[in-house]
Amino acid sequence: MGVALPLYLVTMASQNVPGVAVMRSLGYEVSWRASMATTGLGTMIGAPLGGHGVNLAAITAALAAGPEAGEDRQRRWIASTASGVVLVLCGLGATAFAQLIALAPEGVIPAVAGLALLGTFVASLRSALAEPEEQLPAGVTVLIAASGIAVAGISAAFWALLVGLALRALLRAWRRTGSAHSG
Known part of the structure; x- marks a missing residue:
C-alpha cells in the first residue's frame, strides 16, 4: 500500500488523465472506462512478469496523435505502431542492459x-x-x-x-x- 497507492495516484494524475485530455484535445474520442479497463488489465498481466504499470503515456500519445505524426490523421497510427515497436525492442534489450549495469561498481x-x-x-x-x-x-x-x-x-x-x-x-x-x- 505504501508504494502502490502513491504510484497509482501519480500515474492517474500524470499519465492517464492528461493522456485522455491530450487525445480529446486532438479530436480523438477516448472512452475513459474502456481505457482504464485496458490499462488495468495490462498492468495485471504484466505485474507477475515484473512489468510496471500500464498507462496512457500522455507524452507519447501527444506525439503519436498530434500533427507532428503527420498531416493525414488516418495515417497517424503508424507513429503509434513505430513507438510500440521501439519500446518492445528496448524491452528485449533490457536484460543485456541490466547485466551491464550489474557490472558497474x-x-x-x-x-x-x-x-x-x-x-x-x-x-x-x-x-x-x-x-x-x-x-x-x-x-x-x-x-x-x-x-x-x-x-x-x-x-x-x-x-x-x-x-x-x-x-x-x-x-x-x-x-x-x-x-x-x-x-
Whole structure:
C-alpha cells in the first residue's frame, strides 16, 4: 500500500488523465472506462512478469496523435505502431542492459540516477514552491517523503501525499474563512 497507492495516484494524475485530455484535445474520442479497463488489465498481466504499470503515456500519445505524426490523421497510427515497436525492442534489450549495469561498481548507478533526476527534481521543486500559498504544503510533503519514515508498514511517500494534501485543504479552508471574516 505504501508504494502502490502513491504510484497509482501519480500515474492517474500524470499519465492517464492528461493522456485522455491530450487525445480529446486532438479530436480523438477516448472512452475513459474502456481505457482504464485496458490499462488495468495490462498492468495485471504484466505485474507477475515484473512489468510496471500500464498507462496512457500522455507524452507519447501527444506525439503519436498530434500533427507532428503527420498531416493525414488516418495515417497517424503508424507513429503509434513505430513507438510500440521501439519500446518492445528496448524491452528485449533490457536484460543485456541490466547485466551491464550489474557490472558497474557499487554506488555508480545511484549516483548516475541521482544526477539524471536532479534537473527534474529542481524544476518540480521550483514549480511546487512558485505560489506562496502552496509553499508550506509542498515543503512539508517533500520533507515527509525524504524522511523515509514508515508508519504502520506504509511508506513515507503515502504519508507525504496524505499530509501534504490535508495541509493544503486545511490552509485553503482557513484562508477562505479568514477572508470571509475580514470583508
